[in-house]
Amino acid sequence: MIYIVRKEHFNAAHKLYNPKWSKDKNMSEFGVCSNENWHGHNYEIEVTVKGKINPESGMLVNLKYLSKIMKEEIIDKVDHKNLNLDVPFLEGIITTTENVTIKFWEILDAKIKSLDNSECRLHKIRVYETPRNFVEYYGEK
Amino acid sequence: MIYIVRKEHFNAAHKLYNPKWSKDKNMSEFGVCSNENWHGHNYEIEVTVKGKINPESGMLVNLKYLSKIMKEEIIDKVDHKNLNLDVPFLEGIITTTENVTIKFWEILDAKIKSLDNSECRLHKIRVYETPRNFVEYYGEK
Amino acid sequence: MIYIVRKEHFNAAHKLYNPKWSKDKNMSEFGVCSNENWHGHNYEIEVTVKGKINPESGMLVNLKYLSKIMKEEIIDKVDHKNLNLDVPFLEGIITTTENVTIKFWEILDAKIKSLDNSECRLHKIRVYETPRNFVEYYGEK
Amino acid sequence: MIYIVRKEHFNAAHKLYNPKWSKDKNMSEFGVCSNENWHGHNYEIEVTVKGKINPESGMLVNLKYLSKIMKEEIIDKVDHKNLNLDVPFLEGIITTTENVTIKFWEILDAKIKSLDNSECRLHKIRVYETPRNFVEYYGEK
Amino acid sequence: MIYIVRKEHFNAAHKLYNPKWSKDKNMSEFGVCSNENWHGHNYEIEVTVKGKINPESGMLVNLKYLSKIMKEEIIDKVDHKNLNLDVPFLEGIITTTENVTIKFWEILDAKIKSLDNSECRLHKIRVYETPRNFVEYYGEK
Amino acid sequence: MIYIVRKEHFNAAHKLYNPKWSKDKNMSEFGVCSNENWHGHNYEIEVTVKGKINPESGMLVNLKYLSKIMKEEIIDKVDHKNLNLDVPFLEGIITTTENVTIKFWEILDAKIKSLDNSECRLHKIRVYETPRNFVEYYGEK
Numbered sequence: 001m002i003y004i005v006r007k008e009h010f011n012a013a014h015k016l017y018n019p020k021w022s023k024d025k026n027m028s029e030f031g032v033c034s035n036e037n038w039h040g041h042n043y044e045i046e047v048t049v050k051g052k053i054n055p056e057s058g059m060l061v062n063l064k065y066l067s068k069i070m071k072e073e074i075i076d077k078v079d080h081k082n083l084n085l086d087v088p089f090l091e092g093i094i095t096t097t098e099n100v101t102i103k104f105w106e107i108l109d110a111k112i113k114s115l116d117n118s119e120c121r122l123h124k125i126r127v128y129e130t131p132r133n134f135v136e137y138y139g140e141k
Numbered sequence: 142m143i144y145i146v147r148k149e150h151f152n153a154a155h156k157l158y159n160p161k162w163s164k165d166k167n168m169s170e171f172g173v174c175s176n177e178n179w180h181g182h183n184y185e186i187e188v189t190v191k192g193k194i195n196p197e198s199g200m201l202v203n204l205k206y207l208s209k210i211m212k213e214e215i216i217d218k219v220d221h222k223n224l225n226l227d228v229p230f231l232e233g234i235i236t237t238t239e240n241v242t243i244k245f246w247e248i249l250d251a252k253i254k255s256l257d258n259s260e261c262r263l264h265k266i267r268v269y270e271t272p273r274n275f276v277e278y279y280g281e282k
Numbered sequence: 283m284i285y286i287v288r289k290e291h292f293n294a295a296h297k298l299y300n301p302k303w304s305k306d307k308n309m310s311e312f313g314v315c316s317n318e319n320w321h322g323h324n325y326e327i328e329v330t331v332k333g334k335i336n337p338e339s340g341m342l343v344n345l346k347y348l349s350k351i352m353k354e355e356i357i358d359k360v361d362h363k364n365l366n367l368d369v370p371f372l373e374g375i376i377t378t379t380e381n382v383t384i385k386f387w388e389i390l391d392a393k394i395k396s397l398d399n400s401e402c403r404l405h406k407i408r409v410y411e412t413p414r415n416f417v418e419y420y421g422e423k
Numbered sequence: 424m425i426y427i428v429r430k431e432h433f434n435a436a437h438k439l440y441n442p443k444w445s446k447d448k449n450m451s452e453f454g455v456c457s458n459e460n461w462h463g464h465n466y467e468i469e470v471t472v473k474g475k476i477n478p479e480s481g482m483l484v485n486l487k488y489l490s491k492i493m494k495e496e497i498i499d500k501v502d503h504k505n506l507n508l509d510v511p512f513l514e515g516i517i518t519t520t521e522n523v524t525i526k527f528w529e530i531l532d533a534k535i536k537s538l539d540n541s542e543c544r545l546h547k548i549r550v551y552e553t554p555r556n557f558v559e560y561y562g563e564k
Numbered sequence: 565m566i567y568i569v570r571k572e573h574f575n576a577a578h579k580l581y582n583p584k585w586s587k588d589k590n591m592s593e594f595g596v597c598s599n600e601n602w603h604g605h606n607y608e609i610e611v612t613v614k615g616k617i618n619p620e621s622g623m624l625v626n627l628k629y630l631s632k633i634m635k636e637e638i639i640d641k642v643d644h645k646n647l648n649l650d651v652p653f654l655e656g657i658i659t660t661t662e663n664v665t666i667k668f669w670e671i672l673d674a675k676i677k678s679l680d681n682s683e684c685r686l687h688k689i690r691v692y693e694t695p696r697n698f699v700e701y702y703g704e705k
Numbered sequence: 706m707i708y709i710v711r712k713e714h715f716n717a718a719h720k721l722y723n724p725k726w727s728k729d730k731n732m733s734e735f736g737v738c739s740n741e742n743w744h745g746h747n748y749e750i751e752v753t754v755k756g757k758i759n760p761e762s763g764m765l766v767n768l769k770y771l772s773k774i775m776k777e778e779i780i781d782k783v784d785h786k787n788l789n790l791d792v793p794f795l796e797g798i799i800t801t802t803e804n805v806t807i808k809f810w811e812i813l814d815a816k817i818k819s820l821d822n823s824e825c826r827l828h829k830i831r832v833y834e835t836p837r838n839f840v841e842y843y844g845e846k
Contacts, residue, residue, distance in 0.1 A: 001563035002521050007555045011271065013154035013179035013223075018338065029339055031346060032221035038154035039221040040181005042271050048559070053525075056441065057452055058517030063556050064454060080173035080180040082154075094340030098284050102335075130152065130183050132289045133345050136330070140283035142845035143803050148837045159620065170621055172628060189841070194807075197723065198734055199799030204838050205736060235622030239566050243617075273571045274627050277612070281565035293835065295718035295743035295787075300479065311480055313487060314785035320718035321785040322745005324835050362737035362744040364718075376481030380425050384476075412716065412747050414430045415486050418471070422424035434694065436577035436602035436646075455644035461577035462644040463604005465694050503596035503603040505577075553575065553606050582761065593762055595769060658763030662707050666758075696712045697768050700753070704706035 003050045003123055006066045010079035013040040014095040017084070038082065044128040045074065047108060051119035061120050073107050097135040101127045105137050144191045144264055147207045151220035154181040155236040158225070179223065185269040186215065188249060192260035202261050214248050238276040242268045246278050285405055287330045288348045292361035295322040296377040299366070320364065326410040327356065329390060333401035343402050355389050379417040383409045387419050426473045426546055429489045433502035436463040437518040440507070461505065467551040468497065470531060474542035484543050496530050520558040524550045528560050567614045567687055570630045574643035577604040578659040581648070602646065608692040609638065611672060615683035625684050637671050661699040665691045669701050708755045708828055711771045715784035718745040719800040722789070743787065749833040750779065752813060756824035766825050778812050802840040806832045810842050 015038050016030035026034040033039070047070055051060050078087055083095040089107065093099045109122045128134040156179050157171035167175040174180070188211055192201050219228055224236040230248065234240045250263045269275040297320050298312035308316040315321070329352055333342050360369055365377040371389065375381045391404045410416040438461050439453040449457040456462070470493055474483050501510055506518040512530065516522045532545045551557040579602050580594035590598040597603070611634055615624050642651055647659040653671065657663045673686045692698040720743050721735035731739040738744070752775055756765050783792055788800040794812065798804045814827045833839040 001561070002525070003559040003561075004521065005557050005559065009271075011180050011182055013181040016340070018340075029344070035221050035223070035227070037223035037226045038179050038181065039152050039223065040154040040179065041152055042183040053519075053521050058439070058441075058519040058522045060521055062452070080176050082176070082178035082180070085178045086176070096335075096340040098286065098335050098342055099340045102284070130150075134287050136285040136287065138283070138285075142843070143807070144841040144843075145803065146839050146841065157622070159622075170626070194801075194803050199721070199723075199801040199804045201803055203734070237617075237622040239568060239617050239624055240622045243566070275569050277567040277569065279565070279567075291835075293744050293746055295745040298481070300481075311485070317785050317787070317791070319787035319790045320743050320745065321716050321787070322718040322743065323716055324747040362740050364740070364742035364744070367742045368740070378476075378481040380427060380476050380483055381481045384425070412714075416428050418426040418428065420424070420426075432694075434603050434605055436604040458644050458646070458650070460646035460649045461602050461604065462575050462646065463577040463602065464575055465606040503599050505599070505601035505603070508601045509599070553573075580763070582763075593767070660758075660763040662709060662758050662765055663763045666707070698710050700708040700710065702706070702708075 001050060002053055002060050003048050004060050004063065004066075005046050005048045006063050006070060007044060007046045008067065008070045008075055009042060009044045010075050011040065011042050012078050012081050012083050013038040014083035015039065016094060016096060018094055038084075041129050043078075045070065045104065046124075046126040046128075047122070048124040048126075049112060049120050050123040051121060061115070069108065069111055073111055074104055097127050097129045097133065101125055101135045101137045105139055109139060142191055143194055143201050144189050145201050145204065145207075146187050146189045147204050147211060148185060148187045149208065149211050149216055150183060150185045151216050152181065152183050153219050153222050153224050154179040155224035156180065157235060157237060159235055179225075182270050184219075186211065186245065187265075187267040187269075188263070189265040189267075190253060190261050191264040192262060202256070210249065210252055214252055215245055238268050238270045238274065242266055242276045242278045246280055250280060283332060284335055284342050285330050285332045286342050286345065286348075287328050288345050288352060289326060289328045290349065290352045290357055291324060291326045292357050293322065293324050294360050294363050294365050295320040296365035297321065298376060298378060300376055320366075323411050325360075327352065327386065328406075328408040328410075329404070330406040330408075331394060331402050332405040333403055343397070351390070351393055355393055356386055379409050379411045379415065383407055383417045383419045387421055391421060424473060425476055425483050426471050427483050427486065427489075428469050428471045429486050429493060430467060430469045431490065431493045431498055432465060432467045433498050434463065434465050435501050435504050435506050436461045437506035438462065439517060439519060441517055461507075464552050466501075468493065468527065469547075469549040469551075470545070471547040471549075472535060472543050473546040474544055484538070492531065492534055496534055497527055520550050520552045520556065524548055524558045524560045528562055532562060565614055566617055566624050567612050568624050568627065568630075569610050569612045570627050570634060571608060571610045572631065572634050572639055573606060573608045574639050575604065575606050576642050576645050576647050577602045578647035579603065580658060580660060582658055602648075605693050607642075609634065609668065610688075610690040610692075611686070612688040612690075613676060613684050614687040615685055625679070633672065633675055637675055638668055661691050661693045661697065665689055665699045665701045669703055673703060706755060707758055707765050708753050709765050709768065709771075710751050710753045711768050711775060712749060712751045713772065713775045713780055714747060714749045715780050716745065716747050717783050717786050717788050718743040719788035720744065721799060721801060723799055743789075746834050748783075750775065750809065751829075751831040751833075752827070753829040753831075754817060754825050755828040756826055766820070774813065774816055778816055779809055802832050802834045802838065806830055806840045806842045810844055814844060 016033040017026050049061055053060055083090055089103055105125050112122045124138050126136045157174040158167050190202055194201055224231055230244055246266050253263045265279050267277045298315040299308050331343055335342055365372055371385055387407050394404045406420050408418045439456040440449050472484055476483055506513055512526055528548050535545045547561050549559045580597040581590050613625055617624055647654055653667055669689050676686045688702050690700045721738040722731050754766055758765055788795055794808055810830050817827045829843050831841045
């Protein structure tokens with residue numbers, strides 16, 4: 001059982017805002033992150049897949065293929081976008097790194113389960129909002 | 142003559158957009174950076190000051206003081222903000238890293254010239270938009 | 283179950299020295315780290331908490347709050363200090379990164395257990411002594 | 424139970440090539456990584472050992488000793504070498520990071536099991552091929 | 565006068581070897597870097613251009629365009645290649661970072677001089693062989 | 706004219722303290738950096754030398770040799786030391802990064818001038834006290 005990790009990045013705007021709350025409540029809960037005119041980040045996403053090495057290729061999964069999946073399923077949809085306004089799969093959620101990471105998991109988990117190499121499974125997603133703040137998710141309910 | 146550098150960071154939203162141009166012209170010139178709903182970055186700013194060492198303190202300038210100036214004059218005004226909408230000193234300019242860096246220079250240069258230590262001058266500002274894209278300015282006309 | 287990580291830093295002096303041993307035994311065991319006049323590091327501490335996302339806020343825990351706890355309970359007590367001489371909660375221990383990390387755990391674990399959000403638990407502490415040497419602790423006995 | 428990590432680096436050439444396959448099949452599977460004249464990387468290796476802290480020394484294992492083992496058993500044999508041609512313990516395998524990491528595990532696991540401190544065990548090896556591509560192995564079959 | 569920097573990376577094999585010297589002389593001069601079976605690096609290249617900001621676009625040069633030039637003129641020709649064997653413009657030179665950097669300068673300087681924006685000039689090239697070893701060139705004879 | 710840079714690191718303790726001043730004056734000037742029991746840093750030093758490439762070797766200077774000079778002249782004397790107490794060439798100065806950098810310059814400049822390759826000169830020394838605070842010196846009076 002081996003684990004292999006690929007890192008990609010994207011730049012996006014967002015704000016933390018719960019529309020059910022007053023502006024004051026949003027400010028007291030989210031602080032400057034609730035600035036109505038948005039702020040943004042250079043996000044980084046690390047995807048870990050696990051499984052058995054294919055003895056023919058010596059690889060668990062071709063990283064170029066994993067990178068391609070990450071780009072098509074995630075990066076192309078969030079890069080240079082507003083996470084609150086422009087991303088269908090994030091609609092209606094508060095765009096905390098926690099919530100965003102779980103949505104990325106749902107998309108990539110389904111995609112990776114459909115790969116030919118049935119041994120290969122999504123193990124972990126780590127999303128860096130900044131180098132000092134990041135979230136990890138293992139698909140645990 | 143010694144040079145001393147302090148690095149700070151801020152997170153902001155922006156877009157590249159020239160209101161005199163059509164939306165198509167903006168898109169052809171700025172690409173995804175012109176996305177109308179904004180995107181954003183974890184910016185980093187490095188400020189270099191130069192001058193003679195004060196023989197009493199062994200310092201050119203107290204870095205805590207330089208850091209305080211950077212925070213009060215720059216970071217507090219741009220962090221968790223929209224560079225196009227929320228920052229008075231950026232009003233009316235296209236928020237490329239080039240233009241933003243020059244505005245930072247103008248503010249910090251005036252402030253540092255007003256310091257007690259008359260030997261200390263602003264030498265360089267470097268602004269990272271991403272770890273792969275950055276701008277340097279030395280106050281050259 | 284989501285994991286969220288906050289990183290802070292501090293600068294401190296220390297030495298590795300067991301007062302029950304001779305100076306020679308300390309030198310043979312700890313090498314240059316036992317230099318009697320101290321040496322020091324730019325330490326980094328990463329704290330991981332885990333739990334369920336609060337559906338109202340979309341957050342496990344407000345990172346500003348976690349950062350505040352780390353600063354008040356740890357950073358303010360070790361930053362620009364001598365770990366062997368200036369830190370009450372490290373008294374009497376050899377200040378290896380292993381021992382220091384466990385002390386940080388004890389303090390933060392108790393504090394985090396007392397938070398309102400009863401779902402939120404300390405999961406892991408990682409302390410970097412240098413970018414090449416670091417320790418991880420999960421509270422395992 | 425504490426975990427301690429040491430990071431080392433080495434620079435090496437390699438190519439991904441299965442001699443049982445045609446050149447075309449190698450190219451379609453491995454792409455530019457199969458370039459017959461080799462390419463190379465600045466590899467980084469992080470070794471995590473786990474165990475109980477020795478109460479006399481406050482250490483799980485002296486990092487200088489762990490570093491020495493990594494240098495003698497691994498770095499000296501792969502640094503400034505061709506992984507496909509120059510390294511006896513990699514002979515006959517495809518030099519994917521997956522395969523290389525498992526070979527490093529086998530060597531270091533045996534060596535660490537032979538240490539005096541019987542509590543200390545190899546826990547994890549992480550090998551970075553680039554800052555964006557890396558593999559983790561825990562000795563799981 | 566503003567300076568803007570773009571960073572790209574490539575992975576390549578090479579060795580330091582002067583065919584006019586004996587193998588022993590090569591070993592005594594270049595050490596392990598002369599290993600006949602090659603070694604390799606994750607190279608990074610930072611290109612700085614300087615000039616006046618275009619007031620219409622707020623940019624010195626579109627970084628996407630600068631990145632495209634770097635990829636077409638340099639990266640595509642050296643990435644996943646052997647610098648001694650596979651790169652026509654490096655033929656006959658010893659592939660030290662010094663020599664490689666100057667060749668990159670010659671190619672990019674000519675290309676950038678041919679850009680529409682006649683104000684924009686190549687200012688500096690920095691090439692990292694490792695994070696600890698790098699070369700800078702300003703086109704000075 | 707080419708510039709080549711080598712980076713090394715060392716870990717040291719120090720405090721900022723002017724013995725001619727009262728303890729209060731030291732505290733008001735240097736803040737927590739004047740803590741009497743010391744603090745410390747993971748310092749990094751980057752040395753840039755400049756000159757003409759030797760056409761025989763393709764090198765300005767063998768980086769292994771530059772690294773050896775840095776280690777023998779600087780690192781061995783400051784690593785795991787107290788900059789205020791243990792380093793003869795720093796005696797009597799306030800150990801600000803400014804002062805330390807100039808002392809490093811004086812030692813390395815003299816040493817490099819005595820090298821065989823008379824074309825090779827020290828150009829710049831950069832010393833990082835932390836990733837956020839660093840000093841640069843070019844030998845300018």
